[in-house]
Amino acid sequence: MLQGVDVGRQNLDSYRACVGDEVVEGLRTLAAPLRGARVLHVNATPYGGGVAEILRSEVPLLRDLGLSVEWKTISPGEENGFFKITKAIHNALQGDPRGLRDEDWRIYRETSARVAAFLRDDYDVVIVHDPQPLALPLLCGRGDAHWVWRCHIDSSAPNSTVWDRLSPYLAEFDAAVFTLGAFVPPRIPVGRVEIIPPAIDPLSPKNMPIDASLAKGVLDWIGVDTGRPLLVQVSRFDRWKDPLGVIAAYRIVKREIPEVQLALVGSMALDDPEGWEVYREISVSDTDDPDMFLFTNLTGVGNIEVNAFQRHADVVIQKSVREGFGLVVSEALWKGTPVVAGRAGGIPLQLGDGVGGELVDSVEQCADAVLRLLGDPAAARTLAAGGTVLVRERFLLPRLLGDELRLVGDLLGRRPAAPAALAGAASGTAGEPRDPVCGMRITDGSPYRRSHRGRTFFFCSRSCAGQFDADPEPFLRAPAAAAAGGGA
Structure with missing residues (x-):
């Protein structure tokens, strides 16, 4: 058991x-x-x-x-x-x-x-x-x-x-x-x-450095034409990830760029029996399209293949309608690939302040964003490069290790002062001042601040401040000692 x-x-x-x-x-x-x-x-x-x-x-x-x-x-x-x-x-x-x-x-x-x-x-x-x-x-x-x-x-x-x-x-x-x-x-x-936001492991087989020729060879071997534009979504087969919406956006793009291809790369998990239902729905959608591919971890597409897909793709799509964090966004950005993603969950945290790609709210917006990125590869690479920097600063595994070590240490009464190297990208725990949106430890010197209900809140970025502006109340549900980013 x-x-x-x-x-x-x-x-x-x-x-x-x-x-x-x-x-x-x-x-x-x-x-x-x-x-x-x-x-x-x-x-x-x-x-x-x-x-x-x-x-x-x-x-x-x-x-x-x-x-x-x-x-x-x-x-x-x-x-x-x-x-x-x-x-x-x-x-x-x-x-x-x-x-x-x-x-x-x-x-x-x-x-x-x-x-x-x-x-x-x-x-x-x-x-x-x-x-x-x-x-x-x-x-x-x-x-x-x-x-x-x-x-x-x-x-x-x-x-x-x-x-x-x-x-x-x-x-x-x-x-x-x-x-x-x-x-x-x-x-x-x-x-x-x-x-505490999650993070990706830059040295795992899914994210470790592989060169372009290896990525191309892997995809050639499984039947993808690496000489043509490629769109990829990597996720569980889950309705919240909106794979059917991705297919609809792809079909709009294909009317403008007939040579484009779409690969839906999904994983099956022991605890997700709904995955097979969604898989069958997608399978019906791709029966008449030779440029649409459906791969799973149960048919030989594992971490190295996902690595290759995310590196070689022209655009990675993550059109979630609800999302926890969406680590696949950070995975793609780490590999220098631009992302078009739904404005859901932790995705805006990874595509904040105009880096990494574009946030969308509909199938039509998704298709338009993909067409823009495919039409201007230089701008797409610049967007992706900014996303790589953000992931390095905030969403790599050592940052998560530091946050969890600090939490465990505090629970056990064995917590030392935080090392200076972690101060810029570590979550505020144990009542420390923190950004109420993303949890990052913050100081009163931050230029991003908002007043709400007679209190002043500080943020790590323009993006987090903007999310707070849109609807402050959900960010105030945590106990008061840990919810605010700064004092009044």
């Missing part, structure tokens, strides 16, 4: 070329008081999706820093449809109005109780990811551990009935971590709320 995941070994020193010596040494300083700390991560699947990718990279590096870290996945068996139920909970947290039956809630609790029975009580910190393992501390007992719920979902406007049923489980946690300030749900029963 709980299975350990083998992640191998990694050395933090390998990241010096990406982020510099100061950051690496700063991480070692943060980790020194935590040597031997026992940390457990629990999620639903060892592959497919951003959570598994992050843990696959993060866990061995935390071990290299001296912490005793395990990663376990829940394995409930599918005879009772547990993952179908948790997918419905996931969708409800993103606002799906459909609720769950009482029978579904009974299965959720009873299955969670069986999983909880396998959890031993000898950890200092337990971090559970998303709704699948949410019930564990209530059902197995908190013990002496500090419990953290890491929510990777846009839960800003959850189905209220489902949220009310989940709240008693969430009340058992010491802290909750969200990707953006606006994702904190109303009436959250946790006294400590942190905002």
Whole structure:
């Protein structure tokens, strides 16, 4: 019911070329008081999706820093449809109005109780990811551990009935971590709320440097014509990612540029049974178009192939209508490829202040943006280059490691002063002043400030200030000590 995941070994020193010596040494300083700390991560699947990718990279590096870290996945068996139920909970947290039956809630609790029975009580910190393992501390007992719920979902406007049923489980946690300030749900029963965006691993097979000839060779081998324009979307097969909207935009583009191709590259995950339904819908759409390709991780298209797609593409599309963060945007920008993406979740954080690509709100806007980028390759490369700089500063794995080390250290009372190298790109935790949108630690000297309800808030960028302007209220749901970017 709980299975350990083998992640191998990694050395933090390998990241010096990406982020510099100061950051690496700063991480070692943060980790020194935590040597031997026992940390457990629990999620639903060892592959497919951003959570598994992050843990696959993060866990061995935390071990290299001296912490005793395990990663376990829940394995409930599918005879009772547990993952179908948790997918419905996931969708409800993103606002799906459909609720769950009482029978579904009974299965959720009873299955969670069986999983909880396998959890031993000898950890200092337990971090559970998303709704699948949410019930564990209530059902197995908190013990002496500090419990953290890491929510990777846009839960800003959850189905209220489902949220009310989940709240008693969430009340058992010491802290909750969200990707953006606006994702904190109303009436959250946790006294400590942190905002920590995710990050990509620049040295994973999906993101490691590969040259253009290798990328071209990989795509040639799987049947893509690398001599013609190529549009790519990489994501789970999920309706929230709007793959049918991507296809509609592609068809508009194809009327103007007949030689253009589209590749939809998706991953199947153990905890997402809806993925097969969406896959079948897409399959019907591409039957008459030889220039539209559908690839999955179950048909031999893995991390290296995704790397090649994102590097060789003329434009990467991520037309999400709801999104947690959308790490594939940072992945494409890191490789120097421009992105056209939906104005959803954490995507504007990655395409903020006019770098990286274009944000869109409809199929027609998506097609127009793609046509502009295809029509002016020099401008597209300039946009992408700015995005690469932003990703290097904010969305690489060492920054995430620093944020999580600081959180764990604070929970355990073993937190040193933050190293200077992390000060410019680390989340504000433990009540530190932070940008209420993205969570980055901020100072009163920031030129981006807003007044609201008699308080002054400071922001790290024009983009974050703009998101706050559009609708300030969701960013104020976290407990007051952690929600504001500065004092009045």
